[in-house]
Amino acid sequence: xxxxxxxxxxxxxxxxxxxxxxxxxxxxxxxxxxxxxxxxxxxxxxxxxxxxxxxxxxxxxxxxxxxxxxxxxxxxxxxxxxxxxxxxxxxxxxxxxxxxxxxxxxxxxxxxxxxxxxxxxxxxxxxxxxxxxxxxxxxxxxxxxxxxxxxxxxxxxxxxxxxxxxxxxxxxxxxxxxxxxxxx
Numbered sequence: 001x002x003x004x005x006x007x008x009x010x011x012x013x014x015x016x017x018x019x020x021x022x023x024x025x026x027x028x029x030x031x032x033x034x035x036x037x038x039x040x041x042x043x044x045x046x047x048x049x050x051x052x053x054x055x056x057x058x059x060x061x062x063x064x065x066x067x068x069x070x071x072x073x074x075x076x077x078x079x080x081x082x083x084x085x086x087x088x089x090x091x092x093x094x095x096x097x098x099x100x101x102x103x104x105x106x107x108x109x110x111x112x113x114x115x116x117x118x119x120x121x122x123x124x125x126x127x128x129x130x131x132x133x134x135x136x137x138x139x140x141x142x143x144x145x146x147x148x149x150x151x152x153x154x155x156x157x158x159x160x161x162x163x164x165x166x167x168x169x170x171x172x173x174x175x176x177x178x179x180x181x182x183x184x
Contacts (some may be wrong), residue, residue: 006031008039015040016082018074022065037065041087055080055109060099061116061132064092074099075109083108093120100125134164153183 006029014020014028022040026033035135046140059078064070072086072095084102088095096118100110110128115121117132117140132140141161167175 003178006039008042011036011039029157037069040065040071041069045057052083052106053081053108055111057112057114058100058103058110060116061133062088062118064088064091072099074098074103077114093118093124096121096150132139133165137163138164153179156182 006097011025014025015022015133019176020028022033022036025036029036041156053076054070056078056079058074059075059077060072062070062072068089070088073082074084075082084099086095086099088104096115100113106111112129112131113125114133116136117126122130138161141158147158149158156179160172164172
């Protein structure tokens, strides 16, 4: 299936709803990653969410496809409905703010935000309950100290963090406090 049979709406659906990466889509359609990116870039910016939810927690992240373009697609946590879409040149807190301003202007009441922990986001959304998503949390801890720590305390922390998706919030807090008490 060559690039000429590549239908942009289907490509966008697979990318945004099936969570396919540009590389996976390029392989699936036997075309280059740059062709997939170019097609994704042509998706209309006038995006309207059908059956817009009235309130909830917003999941926010931005995906950059290269040095000069990307997309921010906030969605409702419970329904999975995309609340808006904003094309961006670079990842900036102002882009996140424009999305939330648009969401609020449509009558959506934000009860909380789960995001990637991008610099400045927590300060920008201090009026809301904000938390970093598990994926970005694990990556953050994997960078500091490392994914292969030498000290025993670092190894124990990394094991705890790797298992975060299997734990409830209270279980994680209890285990983290135990870890913290052990290193004192």
